[in-house]
Amino acid sequence: MSRTRLLLGCLLVGLAVGETRAAAAAPAAPAPGSVAELTGLWKARRWFGPDVRGPLTIRKSGPNYTASIAGHDVPVRVTKNEAFFELPQGLGSFRGSFQPGGELDGHWYPPRGLFTPVHLRPQGANRWSGEVLSPDDLFTFYLLLQPRPDGSMGVILRNQERDWGSLLGPHRLVREGDSLKLMGQPVWRKQEEVIARGSYDAEHQTLTLGFPDRGGSYDFQREDDQSDFYPRGKHPAKYVYRPPTPDADGWPTGTLDEVDIDRPAMERLVQKLLEAPMDSVNTPKIHALLVARHGKLVFEEYFHGENRAKLHDTRSAAKSVTSVIVGAAMRAGAPLELSSPVYQVMNGGSFPTDLEPAKRSMTLEHLLTMSSGFFCDDQNDDAPGNEDKMQEQTEEPDWYRYTLKVPQATPPGEKCVYCSANPNLALGMVARVTGQSPADLFDRLVARPMNIRYYGWWNDPAGHPYGGGGMHFLPRDFMKFGQLMLNGGSWQGHRVVSREWAIQSTTPHYHLWGRGYGYLWWSVDYPYKNRTVHAYYAGGNGGQAVVVIPALDLIIATFGGNYASPGSYYVQMTVLPRDLLPAVRELGDDKHAPVVARADFTPKPMAPQAEAGRITPQR
8 A cells, every 4th residue: 555545544544533523523413492502692683663654745825834744744833933743643753843043943753662852954935854763672681591400591691771580580481391480589579470471483493482561572583793792793803992083073083192091901801891791681781882082982882782873762861951950040040049938839929828838939940950859769769759659640740740749758848758759840840931842941941052963852741851761862972061060060161051050050958868968960979090090970770871071081881771770870980090091191190100909999978877867058
């Protein structure tokens, strides 16, 4: 036998042996009909609207006005300078007013969900055109199925929009033939139960589960490694910093180097976020991280499919926007002062008969500092005025009236208690004294001067914009509120609130949860190098925050999806002090000095007696 034929034979034998060993080592394929057959990542999404959006045109013919949108032509009622129309079958309505420049500005109100601004511009004589930009009302589930050593199928159920999976607390998936049961322990239960039933269609590779409280059945399809379940895919490429691109929103942009923020340190931070394991429901789900310094936006990164053109829920961080609206209305001449009595204003100028003395002394400032004394603690399930009770009850659709009937727990000014009904009622006071909708005031006095052209808001059942949180903004737009306050109440030369209002709003007046609380703005101190720096911020559930550090001329905005799970404050309490602040250099710092990460930061708790105490204002 020749040497060539011998080597070839040995090679073939080696290959055959290798294939046999590989086949023996490879795990057996899951048996058809077993729960292991469903291993992997699945996704389901349902769309709930809007049914109407797109170009809107209003025409005038003689004394009559007609609106055209989505194939509908309906009459418009015009009274003085206001215009209103409603589509048939409750598909939506528009309310707006003619402006001195000839524009017609207002809001589109869908049958459910967020109302949004609409700006109609003159298009020749007797014609106005614009667009209704109602956002998609989506509900998305990701289902990660992973076998456990005991043979059961472990479950992670993640919901991008509401973190509903964390509330349901799923533990495992059970399969019996083609029938499925999702077992878990919801946060409101004490033991495991069936939280969803469904089936598996092997032919179409479709897994169906029913969630009646979320609209019905959801059909899950397999997801690949590029799924938005991960920050940027399961195997992200190495991150390389790119400066934010300019936009028409008015933000000047720059680079990290221009504002003395260490670029390699920020690249390491993002890489760590990209590589964070997604195998736990409690993993921090960061949707966006933005940084501005010296008035320039220098860092802008999005994760989990979010982007700069998509509205994001700000939850209670929007309470700080309510403070801005109040301040802007007062600056514009609204007959309102911090000392204005709540019940006198809400009753049209006189106190209600037989009003108890404590409520007579309640002022606008008490509402803005959460010190009204109403029995409305959002953390107390027994409080009749807490946010959940107010929003879930159906007897009183007007939440202003509902709150005014809530009993007192303490005298006004004695104690600061977190209560979302307070800022909502403060917005009601603005509406009473001006006779205008807070939505119109916000658009005219705040949004337009700040070049905020797109946002989402929602009403109470009586049609009042809610002032206790939940406004939706584009991330870059919401970050502007931090720059507004840092600038002393102005944005790009447009004054929105007075300098005094900006200072007092962000000055701690009370202690709340171990932090300072101003006029609906929080405050806290962060470790920085060999000292601490003071910060104030707008903060909301899920990871929504705009943090301002005046000593560093720095603003950090973060958005997230941990609405019902740990991780809400991951950026504020861990990323910011440990990774981000060490990357920020002061003037005179050696730019070549290494960036050293700080330890995790936990605010020092206030003494119990200080929790209810008032801080002497720095006036």
